Amino acid sequence: xxxxxxxxxxxxxxxxxxxxxxxxxxxxxxxxxxxxxxxxxxxxxxxxxxxxxxxxxxxxxxxxxxxxxxxxxxxxxxxxxxxxxxxxxxxxxxxxxxxxxxxxxxxxxxxxxxxxxxxxxxxxxxxxxxxxxxxxxxxxxxxxxxxxxxxxxxxxxxxxxxxxxxxxxxxxxxxxxxxxxxxxxxxxxxxxxxxxxxxxxxxxxxxxxxxxxxxxxxxxxxxxxxxxxxxxxxxxxxxxxxxxxxxxxxxxxxxxxxxxxxxxxxxxxxxxxxxxxxxxxxxxxxxxxxxxxxxxxxxxxxxxxxxxxxxxxxxxxxxxxxxxxxxxxxxxxxxxxxxxxxxxxxxxxxxxxxxxxxxxxxxxxxxx
Amino acid sequence: xxxxxxxxxxxxxxxxxxxxxxxxxxxxxxxxxxxxxxxxxxxxxxxxxxxxxxxxxxxxxxxxxxxxxxxxxxxxxxxxxxxxxxxxxxxxxxxxxxxxxxxxxxxxxxxxxxxxxxxxxxxxxxxxxxxxxxxxxxxxxxxxxxxxxxxxxxxxxxxxxxxxxxxxxxxxxxxxxxxxxxxxxxxxxxxxxxxxxxxxxxxxxxxxxxxxxxxxxxxxxxxxxxxxxxxxxxxxxxxxxxxxxxxxxxxxxxxxxxxxxxxxxxxxxxxxxxxxxxxxxxxxxxxxx
Numbered sequence: 001x002x003x004x005x006x007x008x009x010x011x012x013x014x015x016x017x018x019x020x021x022x023x024x025x026x027x028x029x030x031x032x033x034x035x036x037x038x039x040x041x042x043x044x045x046x047x048x049x050x051x052x053x054x055x056x057x058x059x060x061x062x063x064x065x066x067x068x069x070x071x072x073x074x075x076x077x078x079x080x081x082x083x084x085x086x087x088x089x090x091x092x093x094x095x096x097x098x099x100x101x102x103x104x105x106x107x108x109x110x111x112x113x114x115x116x117x118x119x120x121x122x123x124x125x126x127x128x129x130x131x132x133x134x135x136x137x138x139x140x141x142x143x144x145x146x147x148x149x150x151x152x153x154x155x156x157x158x159x160x161x162x163x164x165x166x167x168x169x170x171x172x173x174x175x176x177x178x179x180x181x182x183x184x185x186x187x188x189x190x191x192x193x194x195x196x197x198x199x200x201x202x203x204x205x206x207x208x209x210x211x212x213x214x215x216x217x218x219x220x221x222x223x224x225x226x227x228x229x230x231x232x233x234x235x236x237x238x239x240x241x242x243x244x245x246x247x248x249x250x251x252x253x254x255x256x257x258x259x260x261x262x263x264x265x266x267x268x269x270x271x272x273x274x275x276x277x278x279x280x281x282x283x284x285x286x287x288x289x290x291x292x293x294x295x296x297x298x299x300x301x302x303x304x305x306x307x308x309x310x311x312x313x314x315x316x317x318x319x320x321x322x323x324x325x326x327x328x329x330x331x332x333x334x335x336x337x338x339x340x341x342x343x344x345x346x347x348x349x350x351x352x353x354x355x356x357x358x359x360x361x362x363x364x365x366x367x368x
Numbered sequence: 369x370x371x372x373x374x375x376x377x378x379x380x381x382x383x384x385x386x387x388x389x390x391x392x393x394x395x396x397x398x399x400x401x402x403x404x405x406x407x408x409x410x411x412x413x414x415x416x417x418x419x420x421x422x423x424x425x426x427x428x429x430x431x432x433x434x435x436x437x438x439x440x441x442x443x444x445x446x447x448x449x450x451x452x453x454x455x456x457x458x459x460x461x462x463x464x465x466x467x468x469x470x471x472x473x474x475x476x477x478x479x480x481x482x483x484x485x486x487x488x489x490x491x492x493x494x495x496x497x498x499x500x501x502x503x504x505x506x507x508x509x510x511x512x513x514x515x516x517x518x519x520x521x522x523x524x525x526x527x528x529x530x531x532x533x534x535x536x537x538x539x540x541x542x543x544x545x546x547x548x549x550x551x552x553x554x555x556x557x558x559x560x561x562x563x564x565x566x567x568x569x570x571x572x573x574x575x576x577x578x579x580x581x582x583x584x585x586x587x588x589x590x591x592x593x594x595x596x597x598x599x600x601x602x603x604x605x606x607x608x609x610x611x612x613x614x615x616x617x618x619x620x621x622x623x624x625x626x627x628x629x630x631x632x633x634x635x636x637x638x639x640x641x642x643x644x645x646x647x648x649x650x651x652x653x654x655x656x657x
Contacts, residue, residue: 263464
């Protein structure tokens with residue numbers, strides 16, 4: 001009765017307003033099923049694609065041969081195929097997936113912190129920091145004892161975290177600018193400074209230009225299980241930390257002042273969000289170089305499927321990022337086989353037009 | 369008042385009998401004092417209207433009362449829970465469970481459904497790691513019912529009209545289950561019917577034993593709805609008391625510099641303000657003489 005009284009007295013300004021029933025988000029189990037299916041599909045597809053395509057059935061047989069020895073689930077496996085899958089492709093696909101999950105999570109967290117769907121995991125200068133670390137390791141040989149065992153990756157990871165820490169410290173020291181805006185400004189400034197340093201070192205050291213160039217464009221060529229195990233812990237930590245931030249990020253969506261009045265410690269949230277996103281971006285960048293668009297487009301896909309609530313958006317962004325990057329890496333190594341394209345080129349060439357198309361067609365309200 | 373009665377029956381109020389008291393309060397921002405020497409009490413069960421010219425410090429006063437702005441001098445205390453507690457000493461979660469402040473407007477970044485937006489009000493009760501329990505979920509559903517938002521529960525907050533969104537903001541504050549409710553311009557930008565609806569809600573919420581204060585520009589609304597009126601002007605609390613005591617042509621002229629006539633509401637007899645600008649009254653005798 002009362003409800004009628006309230007909504008019945010429609011003012012003229014509201015009567016003319018188109019009323020669409022809000023699109024209900026998918027139920028949680030259905031969304032999870034869709035996400036896992038898409039991820040599994042992408043991973044299998046990436047195992048099939050490569051310099052020599054392998055039929056899906058043979059891939060499954062090869063996987064079963066080692067995962068479930070003695071249970072020829074998909075028929076007898078060819079030993080060569082089994083070796084290719086297990087020694088070359090599986091680890092590489094999984095690294096791409098882990099890096100993609102880290103980028104997707106990192107993007108979702110930063111977008112939540114900045115209240116803006118256009119924030120990118122590299123907004124805090126993480127990619128430039130990682131590049132500087134990697135370039136120092138490659139060109140100057142700053143880490144020769146480690147060079148054989150992931151020295152470049154370690155240097156990139158350290159550079160990424162150092163850049164984010166500098167950006168955070170500078171933004172915190174600022175008094176006159178709102179801290180969150182200061183983060184973005186400091187990120188841009190520190191990022192360009194570090195990029196300039198990278199260019200400087202590269203132009204003084206053109207001997208390793210090719211290696212540096214390939215690293216800067218991103219790629220998973222030659223990566224194996226060892227790199228997977230070193231990328232996994234920081235990526236998992238980033239996803240776990242991001243999940244703890246789900247509710248605070250929902251609150252931040254109302255604005256920092258409102259979130260604070262609801263009892264949220266905004267400063268602590270900001271620190272943890274920067275930590276989670278930097279950890280994720282550092283894990284990705286140190287394992288595969290600077291790969292654009294995954295951290296932007298992964299959360300966007302996720303938002304279309306599961307809606308904007310962070311408790312669902314964060315795992316969905318991780319899955320979407322993982323699926324996207326595993327597929328992009330498969331494309332990178334198969335499109336011009338035996339030549340291998342940098343995966344960053346693929347994500348940008350495919351991702352940017354797709355992104356623009358989504359942007360132009362979006363009616364879901366995810367962008368408003 | 370039938371509606372107000374209906375609400376009074378529906379909403380349980382777990383923390384009744386708490387109010388808030390400012391003593392010698394000075395509030396402001398870095399290097400700038402906006403208000404000084406404010407003595408003000410918001411008693412449980414009362415609806416207090418805070419009026420004053422633009423920039424007089426009404427919002428600053430609300431922030432200071434909510435404990436979001438530390439007092440430069442004096443104190444703000446929560447009283448009635450078997451003792452007094454300094455609001456500035458409460459931690460964020462304790463504060464948000466006792467006092468809710470509704471901002472004048474918000475710009476939601478994401479099209480979250482109304483229910484999720486309202487559920488943010490239970491954050492202080494659950495904390496970072498706790499999942500919303502049964503009590504919190506019930507608080508959300510009750511808040512949705514109270515503000516008539518059940519039909520909109522799945523609607524994205526970004527697609528609501530101004531009046532609907534205002535109800536969402538009040539519902540979220542109710543989900544905090546506060547003893548003290550502070551609202552910044554809850555009637556602004558609403559049409560006539562929604563203004564009176566909103567104030568009816570506030571009266572009902574106060575009638576349940578909450579201490580409710582709101583800032584408002586419309587002096588007539590303040591007079592009709594509020595139990596007491598506080599006038600903020602010139603960096604201090606210029607007057608506080610019943611509408612009849614505070615809303616007079618003299619106090620209004622002194623605070624706003626605007627010439628007004630004050631008459632009686634034909635039904636309630638409460639004071640109502642009418643503009644009396646010089647261009648209308650050029651031929652009349654001096655109103656204030």
